Amino acid sequence: SPDYxxxxxxxxxxxxxxxxxxxxxxxxxxxxxxSFDPIATLDVLAMRMKTRATLGLTDNEIFVLYSGSSMxxxxxxxxxxxxxxxxxxxxxxxxxxxxxxADVKNKPEEVERLRKxxxxxxxxxxxxxxxxxxxxxxAGTDLLVTDYSTEGVRxxxxxxxxxxxx
Numbered sequence: 001s002p003d004y005x006x007x008x009x010x011x012x013x014x015x016x017x018x019x020x021x022x023x024x025x026x027x028x029x030x031x032x033x034x035s036f037d038p039i040a041t042l043d044v045l046a047m048r049m050k051t052r053a054t055l056g057l058t059d060n061e062i063f064v065l066y067s068g069s070s071m072x073x074x075x076x077x078x079x080x081x082x083x084x085x086x087x088x089x090x091x092x093x094x095x096x097x098x099x100x101x102a103d104v105k106n107k108p109e110e111v112e113r114l115r116k117x118x119x120x121x122x123x124x125x126x127x128x129x130x131x132x133x134x135x136x137x138x139a140g141t142d143l144l145v146t147d148y149s150t151e152g153v154r155x156x157x158x159x160x161x162x163x164x165x166x
Contacts, residue, residue, distance in 0.1 A: 006031045039157045044139055051140030055096075055127055062093040063127065065141040067151040070100040071107055074147045077114065080165060084145065085121050096127040098137070100149075138162075 001020070005028040007013040013030045017023060057063055066084060068076050088095045097118055099111050118126055129137055138144045138155035144162045146152040152162040 003027065008033050036157055039154060042158055044158050044160065047136060047139035051132060051136055054132065055140060057094060057140065062142045063140060064088060064093050064143045064145060065096045065098065065137060067098045067144060067146045067149055068100050069147045069149040071103045071110065080147055088125060089122065093125065094127050095122055095125050096129045098129065098133060
């Protein structure tokens with residue numbers, strides 16, 4: 001049994017205390033997540049406009065971003081891309097794909113193969129994101145799609161539409 005408990009919020013703390021009636025409530029604290037605090041004052045609209053201008057997107061273009069989890073965790077091609085790319089093509093939306101940093105480092109050949117596939121299948125619908133990443137890139141999207149990645153948490157808190165595939 002732990003000596004102390006720190007949770008993100010009061011609801012989680014209350015749930016734990018209900019499950020552990022013998023735990024001393026004075027040893028439990030809801031501490032939040034300080035890394036999320038800046039999101040409360042983030043100017044998402046300004047960030048969106050800047051990101052879309054950097055990417056050369058007009059206001060009328062719909063932009064979908066897929067931020068992949070590690071290939072070690074998910075079958076990105078079979079479970080996600082084989083379904084997502086036809087959906088994107090059928091709707092004529094602009095699309096970008098971000099690989100997990102571990103895959104870029106540990107599976108460069110597979111990353112390159114999947115990049116070439118994107119180019120072949122999507123052509124002009126594909127957007128190269130350059131150095132943009134994380135919340136800055138997500139702010140420019142109309143929809144962020146991810147497979148159970150933490151990349152979706154900050155955008156969701158900022159009010160950016162996020163779909164978590166599970």
